[in-house]
Amino acid sequence: MTADEGVYAWSAVLMGSPILLKLFDNNATLAAQVFRVIRHQENILTVNRAHSEVMAINHAAGKAAVSVSRDVFDLIQCAHQVSLLPDSLFNFTIGPLVKRWKIGFQGHSVPPPQELAQLIALTDPHQVELDPARLSVFLRQPGMEIDLGAIAKGYIADVVRGFLRHQKVERALINLGGNVQTLGAPPESAGWAVGLKKPFSQRDELIGVMEVVGKSVVTSGIYERYFELDGRCYHHILDARSGYPLDNELLSVTVIADRSLDGDIYTTLLYGLGVERSLLALRDLPHIEAIFVTRDDEIICSSSRQFSFRLLDDRYRLITDSTA
Numbered sequence: 001m002t003a004d005e006g007v008y009a010w011s012a013v014l015m016g017s018p019i020l021l022k023l024f025d026n027n028a029t030l031a032a033q034v035f036r037v038i039r040h041q042e043n044i045l046t047v048n049r050a051h052s053e054v055m056a057i058n059h060a061a062g063k064a065a066v067s068v069s070r071d072v073f074d075l076i077q078c079a080h081q082v083s084l085l086p087d088s089l090f091n092f093t094i095g096p097l098v099k100r101w102k103i104g105f106q107g108h109s110v111p112p113p114q115e116l117a118q119l120i121a122l123t124d125p126h127q128v129e130l131d132p133a134r135l136s137v138f139l140r141q142p143g144m145e146i147d148l149g150a151i152a153k154g155y156i157a158d159v160v161r162g163f164l165r166h167q168k169v170e171r172a173l174i175n176l177g178g179n180v181q182t183l184g185a186p187p188e189s190a191g192w193a194v195g196l197k198k199p200f201s202q203r204d205e206l207i208g209v210m211e212v213v214g215k216s217v218v219t220s221g222i223y224e225r226y227f228e229l230d231g232r233c234y235h236h237i238l239d240a241r242s243g244y245p246l247d248n249e250l251l252s253v254t255v256i257a258d259r260s261l262d263g264d265i266y267t268t269l270l271y272g273l274g275v276e277r278s279l280l281a282l283r284d285l286p287h288i289e290a291i292f293v294t295r296d297d298e299i300i301c302s303s304s305r306q307f308s309f310r311l312l313d314d315r316y317r318l319i320t321d322s323t324a
Helices: 028-045 053-059 070-083 095-101 113-120 149-166 260-282
Strands: 002-004 007-014 017-023 128-131 136-139 172-176 179-183 192-197 206-212 216-221 226-229 232-235 250-257 289-294 298-301 308-311 317-320
Touching: 007 028, 017 028, 028 053, 028 070, 028 149, 053 136, 070 128, 070 136, 070 149, 070 260, 095 113, 149 172, 149 179, 149 216, 149 260, 179 192, 179 260, 192 216, 192 250, 206 250, 216 260, 250 260, 260 289, 298 308
Parallel strands: 298 317
Antiparallel strands: 002 007, 007 017, 017 172, 128 136, 172 179, 179 216, 192 206, 206 308, 216 250, 226 232, 250 289, 289 298
């Protein structure tokens, strides 16, 4: 635990990421409870836990339906619905491709095209049967695997925020390795300062800083997990339609919303749409705002109703969608 000007911070490594909690009370007991909440959620949601509910579903693929807890079923149902949206990059059945590429987990080679084609056949969300009455999930094809990694952190961040609210906490920040969820704002401050990382740079190099009050900030970038081979960058944002990492004009997408779960969902959806189509879509989504960083060193903001942004690196050009 560290303290600085009345802010007390606790950190741990969970879900393979550094976790940071900031409070304005020196309450080590509450901090320990928060980390227990995170560990519990990790144990039931991750595919990296032998006895997790998600792993039980994957092990039974092609054999039997598996009943899960209400919270896990609801999250899977949400992921299923988003995966079925037209042209959705979001696909929670992408597990076989993620496991094969291993990007970020000692994966440094490109799978053969014929192998990817076989795995793509196992990433069809239409092949998932959900039974709300039994809270059961059935993967019709052997070898199918669901992967909630794209939304687990957002869901858990929202669970932590709910827990803190139940404990009557009015001001706090929780950072789950890129998913930042806030309550209120620091005393005598316009909001929580959340940095926008410079792609392919040191961890503390920032393009700019945004200030938010009671909002979630979720960033997904191709520089988070990747490897380079023959002059090409292969990153972790996979497109289940092609089997390969998505290749477009974007380096990162940041979503500002009330729910961190929405941040996880929309960073993926917007990545798939690209900047132009995303800006059009966001005009009909007043609860979602986004910041795009492009390969041409542009920072494009959908609007600035829910946050303020300050540019720190003059090598980038800041653009705001004036029609939003």
